[in-house]
Amino acid sequence: MDKLVIEGGVPLTGVIEVSGAKNAALPILFASILLDGPVSISNVPDLRDIHTTLKLLNLLGCACDYQNGRVEARPGDLLPEAPYDLVRTMRASVLCLGPLLARIGRARVALPGGCAIGARPVDQHLKGLERMGASFQLEEGYILGRCRRLKGAHIILDMPTVGGTENLLMAAALAEGETVLENAAREPEVVDLANFLRACGAQIEGHGTPSIRIRGVPTLHGGEYAVMPDRIEAGTFLVAAGITGGELLLRHCPFEELEAVILKLRSMGMEISQTPEGTLARRGATLHATDVTTQPYPGFPTDMQAQIMALMCLADGAGVVEESIFENRYMHVQELNRMGARIRVSGYTAMIRGVQKLTGAPVMASDLRASASLVLAGLAARGTTEVRRIYHLDRGYERIESKLNAVGARIRRERE
Ligand code: EPZ
Numbered sequence: 001m002d003k004l005v006i007e008g009g010v011p012l013t014g015v016i017e018v019s020g021a022k023n024a025a026l027p028i029l030f031a032s033i034l035l036d037g038p039v040s041i042s043n044v045p046d047l048r049d050i051h052t053t054l055k056l057l058n059l060l061g062c063a064c065d066y067q068n069g070r071v072e073a074r075p076g077d078l079l080p081e082a083p084y085d086l087v088r089t090m091r092a093s094v095l096c097l098g099p100l101l102a103r104i105g106r107a108r109v110a111l112p113g114g115c116a117i118g119a120r121p122v123d124q125h126l127k128g129l130e131r132m133g134a135s136f137q138l139e140e141g142y143i144l145g146r147c148r149r150l151k152g153a154h155i156i157l158d159m160p161t162v163g164g165t166e167n168l169l170m171a172a173a174l175a176e177g178e179t180v181l182e183n184a185a186r187e188p189e190v191v192d193l194a195n196f197l198r199a200c201g202a203q204i205e206g207h208g209t210p211s212i213r214i215r216g217v218p219t220l221h222g223g224e225y226a227v228m229p230d231r232i233e234a235g236t237f238l239v240a241a242g243i244t245g246g247e248l249l250l251r252h253c254p255f256e257e258l259e260a261v262i263l264k265l266r267s268m269g270m271e272i273s274q275t276p277e278g279t280l281a282r283r284g285a286t287l288h289a290t291d292v293t294t295q296p297y298p299g300f301p302t303d304m305q306a307q308i309m310a311l312m313c314l315a316d317g318a319g320v321v322e323e324s325i326f327e328n329r330y331m332h333v334q335e336l337n338r339m340g341a342r343i344r345v346s347g348y349t350a351m352i353r354g355v356q357k358l359t360g361a362p363v364m365a366s367d368l369r370a371s372a373s374l375v376l377a378g379l380a381a382r383g384t385t386e387v388r389r390i391y392h393l394d395r396g397y398e399r400i401e402s403k404l405n406a407v408g409a410r411i412r413r414e415r416e
Contacts, residue, residue, distance in 0.1 A: 004387045004401060006378035007410035008360055011246035014407035015278070016237050018252045019045040019398040020069065021230035023303075024192035026092045027166040028227060029053050031193060032073035033062050033099035034174055035200055037222030041071045044227055045398045048391070052090045056082055060096060073222075078103055084110035084141060090395075091115060094122050095163060097145060098171035101134050107145040111138065116367040118326040124164035128155045132168075132175055152177030152216055160185040160210065160296045166193055172214035173202040181212040187297040188257040192228045199225055231257045232303045233397060234279070236372050238262070239307045240404065241281040242270045243314060243380040248407060253279035260300045264290060264308065268315055289317030289354055294325050306332045306373035313341040314380060315354040322349050332370035335363040339377050339385065360385040368396045375400065379409055388416060 020043035030053070032039050044050060046069065054064045054071065061078040064071055080100055087093040087110035100107035112120065126136050126143070132155075134147040152175045157164055165185040170193075172179035184190070186208050194207030200223055203215040229252040238258075241248040242265060255262070255274050262272050269284045289312060294302040302325040312319045313336055323329045330350055333343045338361045342353040360383030365371035371393040378385030387393075390413075393400060401411040 001388070001416040002390050002413055003416050004375065004390050005412045005414055006360070006375065006385045006387065008378050008381035008383065008385060010244060010379070010408050010410060012240055012244045012248055012379070012404065012407040012409060013246045015249045015251060016403050016407060018229045018234045018237070018250055020227040021189055021192065022047055022049060022396050023162070023232070024189040025050060025227045026053055027095050027170070027189070027193045028196045028225065029057060029064070029071060029073070030095040030099055031170050031196060032057065032064070033060065033075055033078065033096065033103055034170060034220050035075050035222050036219045038072065038074040039200070039222040040224045041073065042069060042224070042226045043229070044069050044071050045230065047398055048395045049090050049092065052086060053092070056086050056093055056096065059083070059086070060100070080104060080106045080108050082107070082109040087112050091120055092163065094125060095167055095170070097125060097143065098129065098167035101129060101145050101147050102150055102171045102174040105147050105149070107143070109143050109145070111141055111143050116331055117329045122163070124157050124159070124161045125167045128157070128164060128168040129171060131155050132171060132179065150175035152179040152214070154180045155182065157181065157183040159183070162187050162190060165190050165212070169194060169197065169204070169212065169214065172216060173197050173204070173220060175216040177216055179214045179216070181214070182210065184210055184212045185296060186210065188228060188231060188254065196225045199223055229254045232301065234258060235261045235304045236307050236376070236397070238265055238270070238272060238279070238281045239311050239376055240379060242268070242283045242287065243311050243376050245283045246408070247280070247282040249275070249278045249280050251278040255279055260298060261304050264292060264300060268311065287311065287315035289315045289319035289352070291320045293322040296325070302326060302329065303369050305329060306369040307376055309343070309350065309352060310336065310373040310376040312352040313343070313355060313358060313377065318351060318353045320349060320351055324348065331366035332373045335370070335374055336377055338363055339381055341377070357382055359383055362386040362388065365389045365392045368392050372397065379404070
């Protein structure tokens with residue numbers, strides 16, 4: 001296992017390129033299963049989860065190769081099985097369920113277990129697909145799904161689940177008749193998936209709103225598509241500018257899709273503006289405390305909760321964070337406290353009292369965004385921080401230490 005060794009205290013200044021969005025690229029890659037021709041997908045970030053997805057797609061009979069951020073996918077004779085040893089490393093593998101049922105009427109997908117941040121059930125995915133005519137059995141930890149041709153249905157989701165919306169959107173694209181998804185997720189990554197499907201001939205309206213209408217078509221063709229930039233990676237770098245007291249220019253930063261994050265960071269005293277070259281971010285005079293409640297899009301994203309909490313550790317005053325999406329997304333708190341932060345958790349709420357400084361320490365990454373918050377804290381801390389188990393980080397951040405070192409950070413990757 002690798003660790004990152006960070007010498008903190010350097011204000012970061014310079015230009016960072018934002019990569020393609022992991023959480024848009026993953027469903028878009030799974031959607032290639034639906035196509036009856038080759039597709040070329042660009043701006044795909046070089047991440048562990050992407051390579052896990054490509055491995056799974058090749059296993060399923062959709063031949064994929066990856067070169068310099070571009071995936072060429074050629075769907076062939078599809079097989080129904082997504083094995084446990086792949087699914088357990090990446091829960092998003094469940095996104096093959098809808099496409100397989102839509103294309104070949106059967107699927108045998110390992111039921112994704114929980115993960116560090118929560119139970120992560122997939123009941124909404126299954127309920128929606130059952131409404132479209134699929135039937136499921138659970139056998140030895142695998143979901144066995146079967147259907148004749150999926151039929152369009154009127155589906156009301158219990159909550160605006162991102163993965164559930166994506167699975168049902170993909171299934172509905174080839175179903176017979178019309179599907180209406182109510183209480184659908186509005187995340188930009190869902191919109192990117194819908195735009196990809198439309199580019200392949202799908203008939204979809206209302207994506208980005210709580211009610212999406214899909215008219216099924218007999219086949220979908222291939223083509224070309226570029227994945228949107230990663231708003232969570234960009235948001236992480238905005239915090240890096242604030243927490244180190246530097247100034248960063250982010251190229252390809254999805255400014256509009258980060259509105260809730262930018263408004264919150266500005267309320268803390270950061271100066272963030274759009275320029276012709278990109279998004280410019282700096283700390284400003286002092287950092288003030290703020291309160292954050294995570295919400296489905298367009299609210300404050302849960303995937304930025306750990307990162308803004310790191311910034312709040314060094315703000316004047318006390319702030320409150322409420323994590324309303326996942327039941328266990330405070331694994332970074334104890335590690336931040338080891339660095340001198342003053343955070344108390346009670347239930348879904350965390351109280352953060354700002355401190356003058358953080359001090360470097362050995363800390364343990366537990367999940368993707370918790371790892372990012374520990375790196376951010378290490379960049380600001382006095383002394384050396386060792387972030388262990390950074391395979392979590394490599395799932396969602398492309399070459400993070402080289403991007404940060406290029407703007408003045410002092411980070412070494414070492415074998416544990
Ligand atoms: C996606 O996960 C993202 N992952 C997550 O990003 C992100 O945190 C999450 O959406 C919320 O924005 C990808 O896109 C690959 P959900 P997903 O279904 O689809 C409950 C990261 O850091 N729920 O919207 O799994 C669930 O328990 C990752 O990049 C059900 O109860 O999230 C959770 O409380 C972490 N039943 C809430 O809904 C279901 O069938 C939101 O989950 C589905 C979900």
